[in-house]
Amino acid sequence: MARRTIRQPSPTADLDSRKATILEAVVREHIDTAQPVGSSAVAATSHLAVSSATVRSEMVTLEREGYLAQPHTSAGRVPTDKGYRYFVDHLQAGIVGEAQQQQIKDFFANVRGEVEDVLAQTSTLLSQLTSYTSVVVGTGHAQSSILSVQLVSLDARHQLVVTVFADGSVTKHSVLSSFDVSHVEVAEASRQLHALLIGTVLGARVQVPSRTDHVATLVREAVATLHAEAPTLEGEQVFIGGSSKVAESFDGVETVRQVLATLEQELLVVSLVQDILDQGLSVAIGSEHGFQPLASCAVVVAPVTIDGHPSGAVGLLGPTRMKYSEAMAAARAVSAQLTQHFDGDDRAKS
């Protein structure tokens, strides 16, 4: 998949304080009502002691500078992506509400099971907290060394290579041999495989036996299968929660369809989240991520680390008029808890 380039958010030259206040009022109101916001509404809402006429003239400037847009003459203003960007960078600050704080704590206090399960459930949690669609990405174990390899015989021809990695992940791969194999041979092959691969990293060159007996062939086949899958294995896991929220966030059925169709392509979602993180951002608004079908979406992300190094991310996807503060606060809180959960020594790492 081609990496898209994140359009670096337009440099938001600081606005003077009054313009900023007006912009903020417009954004707040629009997020709230989904309607274009008029000058009089701003004059009333914001605590500026100025008339609507003044607000109006400021708005003209803000529009010229690209922070606001007008759906049509004689409608109110609507924030542009740039407008939201300024809002996010300068104006909003959010903190997770009491109740939600509690909900997150409860969740992590009670959650149990393997990483995959925890991530999947976390995804549901995030989506419930915010009523946006959530994306939880767990990075693969490409770099993890192998703790154990075992060959298990299903029947005379079918064997299973079961591999355990240092990060606690486990994979299995079917191997089909072209000849019947005895249990003794499988056991011996298993032993050799173990000796051969333990401590190595997937993809590393290993010395496979060149003999042509059953055991050696078996070992070669197993190693080949394992290595063939290596590229796939760095494939991250993605958990998407609350896709039904998409239908709440957008009103056009067509938009809903597009967004859902995009979310179905997991690789794409991963790379989107990754790109945003790579740019050191925590929010990508509208066309900032340069990805057409999601032009009407904003994506909030927060990295998750395990033992200090990045190993995943949590994200939220909503309309550009999403509640950024809430979403960002929730994402940050959850990612922090996740990090802690996996770092914590009272829990299994995997």
Add this chain to the structure above:
Amino acid sequence: MARRTIRQPSPTADLDSRKATILEAVVREHIDTAQPVGSSAVAATSHLAVSSATVRSEMVTLEREGYLAQPHTSAGRVPTDKGYRYFVDHLQAGIVGEAQQQQIKDFFANVRGEVEDVLAQTSTLLSQLTSYTSVVVGTGHAQSSILSVQLVSLDARHQLVVTVFADGSVTKHSVLSSFDVSHVEVAEASRQLHALLIGTVLGARVQVPSRTDHVATLVREAVATLHAEAPTLEGEQVFIGGSSKVAESFDGVETVRQVLATLEQELLVVSLVQDILDQGLSVAIGSEHGFQPLASCAVVVAPVTIDGHPSGAVGLLGPTRMKYSEAMAAARAVSAQLTQHFDGDDRAKS
């Protein structure tokens, strides 16, 4: 989860041939156009040599008997669930098109990887074939005997129990011990575990050592963890493909939301599919499955067997005015191929 009761489809007393033809014409036309169908359209489409007036009077009967409904006076007729049911039971017959037949064959010829991957991809395939949302359910391995158990040490306190079942599935469970364990102890515990559990079924009573040394404790903890998870493990896997198709199938955003929200509850989806199969049906139309949020949906299912016994199902979910013949044909074709794929001896079973 409470099992819903499937409303046994109303006994469809046979209709006389002309009524049947008319009903068929209405259903076909409505599926095609999504519009109410008028008597003249029927008179024209069907090859009955009767006037619209005659059709009209027949339609009155069909409506009285519950096969058709009128959205409002002076609109055409629309099939009721009962109407669709008659159609499905008596009138439609479908066969998979050339191109799709080929697509299915190609898919199964090229697909590789473990069961989970195959099922997930199958789900995508089905959805692409039909442009409906697909559901693929794989039953759990509750009954499978254990082929191998292994304890792997992640660090001094964290161990991983890796279990391989006869059906080729692999599970892992974290075990946290309250004391530091040496590698030697883990190896010994692993050996004992293996000896203890091999050949048994999860949940079976086993003789655990009662000693209090590290190894014995480790074994006890591992067995306990494994057994604690037993009920969860029969949990089936669900793969849902093409949820964006929901947005194509229904036009009200609210309906889309409801259906999506329902699909998010995997347990519910599984039990829905299971219920339909239990009743020996292959289609549940509208309210037949007695499940309110999906009242405007029809669900087509086909069972998948491995080595002769039921082990999953594939399904399609669309609007009640779905293309039953296509959907049923596709579901059947795919389930047959899946069955063959897993039975086939040129492929790994797991």
Add this chain to the structure above:
DNA sequence: GGTTAGCACTCGGTAGAATTGAGTGCCAAC
């Protein structure tokens, strides 16, 4: 008896026209 042509009737959908009103841009006065 079943079938059909004819006809009055119903009622959702559409197309215009008229109206409303939120909101703007501009300007002159402060």
Add this chain to the structure above:
DNA sequence: GTTGGCACTCAATTCTACCGAGTGCTAACC
């Protein structure tokens, strides 16, 4: 620089008229 005033714009709403697809009924017809 700010503001009140005012003309103007234009989407959204309401109303009306009307159309026409489709019905149900009936009387004639085979």
